[in-house]
Amino acid sequence: MEAVEAVFREERGRLLAALARRFGDLDLAEEVTSEAIEAALVHWPVEGVPPKPGAWLMTTARRRAVDRLRRDTAYAARLALLHAEAERAAPPAAPGEDSGEFPDERLQLFFTCAHPALAAEDRGALILRCLAGLSTPEVARAYLVPDATMSKRIVRAKRKIREARIPFRVPDAGELPERLPGVLQALYSIFTEGYAATAGPALQRYDVAEEAIRLARILRRLLPGEREVAGLLALMLLVHARRDARVGPGGELVLLADQERGRWDRAMIEEGLPLVREALTGGPPGPYGVQAAIAALHAEAADAAATDWPQIVALYDVLLALSPSPVAALGRAAALAMRDGPAAGLAALDELAGEPRLRDYHPYPMARADLLERLGRHAEAAEAYRAALALARTAPERDHLRHRLSRVEPAPGRGLEGT
Amino acid sequence: MKYMLLIQAATDPEAGPGCEVEDWMAYDKTVRDAGIFVTGHSLADLTTATRVQVNAKGERTIVDGPYAEAREVLGGYYVIDVPDLDAALDWAARCPGSRGGGSVVVRPVAEF
Incomplete structure (x- = not known):
């Protein structure tokens, strides 16, 4: 049964998008999408899969929607009004090329779910719910929050879409530069949520990260000419390629410099590299x-020593000019330490000491500790490792930090000669 | 669908282009010419405001004020009739009240 449902997951998003667009109501669209899929799960195993499964699902869902509207005339009247106005505001989308069954209107839904009028933390959740086809408990698990909390957030966001009437439409070319970053940000937030779990026993949750990659692939098919979409997909693929090497045999975190690069996913790297070239060609990045x-x-x-650190420092400078952030500045300082030595890196890190966004960000004391250790300043390194340990929430990161701390602090009962 | 644009004027406005009297007149004309205007007023200075409260016993309390302690005060409003939130947000962004440190809050009018 689960395998059959997984087959429907891509179909579910397409169906939901088309129905939301047609009826202008996400709740109704969700309800009848689920009903159509349930009907398929009952009928198809007995009667066989219809020749056009997508069209079958669409017809079934539309019939259910019409039934629902017949039963509830007040709702229908409100919806008819909504729909007439929505048609006035946005003409129907052009038919999709790849399906032949019904137009792919998921791009509208991406822009609705990532609308700037919605709370930033709800956008990724809504995308997982509506476009990735995850159930609300699955979305709750992705964000490590209780089901009831996630359910409230999704209900609130959908209510705003309905009552403030956030439209189901693709922004026109003029608005796109303003609106696309919001969609990309929402997808990247899903990816980072899965990649670096903020709390819990595991360091990363592949399923959540892979869901983000799957969504980025869909978005790339829908917006093939947008170079930042290619850039986002490439970034996810190249980072995710390192997933196996990032965890040691004991489940502990392994830093980039110490990773066994043979365990990187070459297929993902091969898919990512041409996308990087595409993202950097044909205009400012x-x-x-x-x-x-x-x-x-x-x-x-081949390894950390053979890495083109001057080029990486230069790229961080470009990144900081495009979108300044203390986290990017932290990355630049770490690269600088590789290019010019730990003292230069440490000086750059210490310049960021006052950044409020880094105050509770454990990679910051972790990076300082690493450079202090390399400079032989063990007492200060130990202090910084302890500061990182107080902030890190996942078990693998804590294990890694405890191990590093044990290398720089004198063992109890032993003198300083052991350090 | 009707939206109210609540114009939150900055209490210490930054001098800048786009919020002069002529800009307000031009905006008002554009809103009316577009056929979306339902109603709208600008409010007199906050020093003329009076607060009324009635307690459970039906007793009335009348107080001078409130005075601006916030960084922004309600300076006026429009109600416009447009197809969706994106259209309402566009009109809010064109409003001179969204400039010079002020902002415009967009609220859908409830339908019963």
């Missing part, structure tokens, strides 16, 4: 393209 380029330089290097 965007922030995702630049971050993907940094990831590509790591992917192409």
